[in-house]
Amino acid sequence: MEEFWTKVLNFAQDTTTRVGIRLLEYAGQVQATRKADGSLVTEADNWADQEIRDAIAANFPDHGILSEEAEHTFKGTEWCWIIDPLDGTTNFTRGIPLWGISIALLYQGTPVFGYVHFPPINQTFHGYWRGSSELDIPTGAFLNNQPIHSSDDSPTNNHFFSLCARSTSVMKQGFPCKIRMLGVATYNFLAVASGATLGGVEATPKVWDLSAVWVILQAAGAVWVSLSSKPTFPLEAGKDYGSYPLPTLVVSRPELVPVFEPLMQPIIRR
Known part of the structure; x- marks a missing residue:
């Protein structure tokens, strides 16, 4: 499946980079409205959501899609993408440079690939996790393509x-x-x-x-x-x-x- 995972990673990188460039133009320039659950949404959220859904449909037509701004019901498809087109909408509308684009690929209802791009700070995280599945899948977690690991420190007032x-x-x-x-x-x-x-x-x-x-x-x-x-x-x-x-x-x-x-x-x- 190496070719498949290369396609998945390249797709995530290309799509979030392209969407992120456009969202940087919107940042601090749009007004938000409040949704029923109390969270905020802007025209930028809706545009990014549609853009990513269209890209998934074009590249992975057999895969399901869940997204914050559109489809909320899991259909039970073997492969399914989950999209948060703009995490940190309040920061985004106020011009605070910390917000991101998050996409994940699920296999049989459980995430196996995650990719989160933060355009304003030029940080991109991605990783793979096979869990209990039988998938032939890469391993590891990365920040800007460099391996990362959680801290082994004990709590102090400086943590x-x-x-x-x-x-x-x-x-x-x-x-x-x-x-x-x-x-x-x-x-x-x-x-x-x-x-x-x-x-x-x-x-x-x-x-x-x-x-x-x-x-x-x-x-x-x-x-x-x-x-x-x-x-x-x-x-x-x-x-x-x-x-x-x-x-x-x-x-x-x-x-x-x-x-x-x-x-x-x-x-x-x-």
Whole structure:
């Protein structure tokens, strides 16, 4: 399958680069409207979503597609792409240069390839994760094509942990690390994969926020902890993921799960 994975990687790189160049022209120049779930959307989100869906349909016509701005129901196809065309819309509309384009490829409902491009800072993460599948697939996690691995450090006041706007209730006196809030779900988690932070939490992410980073984090050696009663993957055929939050904690190594997971009680969903 080497030729297939080369095609997948080249497609992800070419598509996100092309879309990212156009989005840089929109950044800080568009107004957002509020969707039913409270998140923001702009004409740039909708344009990028359509552009990526069209590119997938042209290059992988037999594959399914889920995207934040269009199709939310998993049809159960063997191969399926999941798109977040613009993660960090609030940053994007305010001209804050941290936002990205996230795409993932799922096999039998579970991500096996993830690619996240952040045009304003020229950072691109990608990775492969075979998991329990029988696929012949490359391995590894990469930042700008260089291998990355999560940190082996222990928490101190000089290490970072990322929160989202809906997870500030976990902050308590004596929290093991300094807190950061970046405003981009994918970057919160990918900072763990690259070793920049020791952990991160997102209280209400959707499947398009998580699919690509799920691959990269595990390939980088980090630990994924679902804070709901059901595992994040595999996806369920026929399920509408448009209003289905997937609260998640990630940490850089297994030994940090008992350090941080007890602090997450305010946002755990049973």
